[in-house]
Amino acid sequence: MKAIVVYESLWGNTAAIARAIAEGIGAEASALSTSQASVEALAGADLIVAGAPLLGFRLPTESMRNSIGRDPKHAQRPADLSQPSLRSWLAALPKGSGRSAAFETRFKWSPGSATGAIGKSLMRAGYQPIAKDERFLVKGTYGPLADAEVERAKAWGAELARLWKAE
Numbered sequence: 001m002k003a004i005v006v007y008e009s010l011w012g013n014t015a016a017i018a019r020a021i022a023e024g025i026g027a028e029a030s031a032l033s034t035s036q037a038s039v040e041a042l043a044g045a046d047l048i049v050a051g052a053p054l055l056g057f058r059l060p061t062e063s064m065r066n067s068i069g070r071d072p073k074h075a076q077r078p079a080d081l082s083q084p085s086l087r088s089w090l091a092a093l094p095k096g097s098g099r100s101a102a103f104e105t106r107f108k109w110s111p112g113s114a115t116g117a118i119g120k121s122l123m124r125a126g127y128q129p130i131a132k133d134e135r136f137l138v139k140g141t142y143g144p145l146a147d148a149e150v151e152r153a154k155a156w157g158a159e160l161a162r163l164w165k166a167e
């Protein structure tokens with residue numbers, strides 16, 4: 001059994017959640033950025049967990065990422081735009097079969113979601129959801145994560161592993 005937790009993260013919050021989820025799943029799981037999660041790295045994975053920040057009420061688009069890179073407003077907190085977007089990673093995901101789960105990092109009271117688009121793409125590629133989408137909360141525009149969200153992510157990972165292994 002092999003699980004991949006793939007993430008997009010501009011300021012590190014989603015990456016921290018992804019690492020905690022992988023830790024919760026156990027030794028079969030690795031947390032990988034979109035560039036690390038190559039076709040070779042994915043080979044044999046029967047669980048894909050994918051997550052991204054909610055930006056502008058949706059799964060980040062290329063135009064949103066470009067405008068964040070250009071906007072002097074974000075210069076104090078430069079975004080890591082060196083990795084491909086999860087949106088483009090999902091578009092290139094080869095057909096496979098297995099299970100999936102989707103998560104996002106975000107504010108508590110925001111409209112929109114990233115997980116809807118993530119889940120749909122995973123399903124289209126042949127990975128059926130194993131659990132309900134999950135959201136992990138930040139306290140401010142660039143983070144940090146809200147209290148105890150890392151622990152909650154670890155527990156969610158353990159729950160995913162339980163469901164996955166029970167099949």
Ligand SMILES: Cc1cc2nc3c(=O)[nH]c(=O)nc-3n(C[C@H](O)[C@H](O)[C@H](O)COP(=O)(O)O)c2cc1C
Binds near residue numbers: 056057142
């Ligand atoms: C330009 C920008 C737009 C954002 N838009 C939203 C939003 O629409 N809804 C929301 O809940 N959070 C929004 N946030 C907060 C991010 O979702 C949050 O900081 C996220 O955890 C960042 O994840 P990362 O550190 O992995 O990149 C936004 C943050 C920035 C900087």
